[in-house]
Amino acid sequence: MSGHARERLNEDFSNPVRLSLMGSLRAVDEADFKTLKETVGISDSVLSRHLSALEAAGYVRIKKGYVGKRPRTWAKLTSSGQEAFAQHVQALKEITGLA
Amino acid sequence: MSSEEQMNADEQLAALNVVQQRMERASGYGAKLMGVYCVILGLLIGSLAALLQVYRPEKNFTGFIILTALFVIAVVAISLAYAKLYRSLPRGFSKLYLRGFFGSMALYMIAVAMLSAGELGWGVTALTWLVVAAPLCITGIVMVRK
Numbered sequence: 001m002s003g004h005a006r007e008r009l010n011e012d013f014s015n016p017v018r019l020s021l022m023g024s025l026r027a028v029d030e031a032d033f034k035t036l037k038e039t040v041g042i043s044d045s046v047l048s049r050h051l052s053a054l055e056a057a058g059y060v061r062i063k064k065g066y067v068g069k070r071p072r073t074w075a076k077l078t079s080s081g082q083e084a085f086a087q088h089v090q091a092l093k094e095i096t097g098l099a
Numbered sequence: 100m101s102s103e104e105q106m107n108a109d110e111q112l113a114a115l116n117v118v119q120q121r122m123e124r125a126s127g128y129g130a131k132l133m134g135v136y137c138v139i140l141g142l143l144i145g146s147l148a149a150l151l152q153v154y155r156p157e158k159n160f161t162g163f164i165i166l167t168a169l170f171v172i173a174v175v176a177i178s179l180a181y182a183k184l185y186r187s188l189p190r191g192f193s194k195l196y197l198r199g200f201f202g203s204m205a206l207y208m209i210a211v212a213m214l215s216a217g218e219l220g221w222g223v224t225a226l227t228w229l230v231v232a233a234p235l236c237i238t239g240i241v242m243v244r245k
Contacts, residue, residue: 009108016106016114023115024122028129031122031187039121067183089115095108 005094012057013088017042017050022077022085025060030076051075059084126189133192134242136181137199141235143173144203148210149228152219189245195238202234 013019020040025031031039037047054060059081063074077085092098106114147170154162210227213219219227 013111014105016111019106019111020114020118023118027119027122027190028126029188029190029193031126032185035122035125035187039118039125089112092108092112092115096112098112 005091008087008091009095010084010088010091012054012059013085015050017046018054021047021050021054021075022059022081022088025075025077026082026085028076030063030074033073033075036075054081122187123189126187129185129187130189130192130242130245132181132184133188133196134239134244136177137196137235137239137242139177139239140174141199141203141232141239143170143177144207144235145228145230145232146170148207148231149224151211151214152224152227155214155218192242195242199235199238202238203231206231206234 013022017040021036024036024039033044033047036051037044040047042050051060051062055062055075058078061076061078063076065072065074147166150166151163154166156163210231213227
């Protein structure tokens with residue numbers, strides 16, 4: 001690995017909500033919209049906006065479906081999302097002297 | 100939480116710890132739910148494998164059809180209940196489930212193949228039930244304990 005750890009920080013995760021979403025999703029195989037909303041503590045619209053942005057960047061896969069008649073949305077990290085976030089966390093640890 | 104405020108490295112790591120702990124608590128429920136589902140499914144598949152030794156299609160076709168229908172209804176019912184309650188699953192649990200499921204299914208296939216070997220005693224039938232159910236039940240217990 002070359003360069004200062006600061007250079008390896010991923011700008012896509014500098015936003016607190018996106019960082020929290022990625023951190024939450026890293027702990028699970030997948031999670032539904034409501035669980036993510038409660039875990040991160042944000043509104044539906046904010047969650048929806050940031051999840052869409054992470055999906056557009058290829059870090060998160062969103063699956064929509066129905067349970068009975070109720071629509072439900074699931075999110076999970078893609079393999080590139082897992083890799084990019086692991087690098088970001090590693091860079092954070094190096095900056096703070098934890099690595 | 101403001102969605103626009105930038106955080107320094109320490110704050111980011113602290114925020115990550117908080118959300119990961121919250122998500123682990125939330126997915127603990129998912130782990131228990133999946134564990135219970137695995138145990139019930141394992142017992143059902145094991146029961147079917149064992150009861151097929153009793154209700155052999157060539158000897159008791161009606162019993163065989165009723166048994167198979169009850170099995171399908173039970174599996175559909177617990178799967179629907181699971182889908183309704185399921186919200187999140189800890190990392191790696193999907194693979195763990197698949198391993199247990201395919202383990203039980205492989206043993207179920209062996210049990211079905213054993214039908215052609217003729218009638219087995221009650222001891223072997225009970226053993227068939229336990230052996231076929233074991234991979235999913237053990238997986239389920241591991242999930243609940245985690």
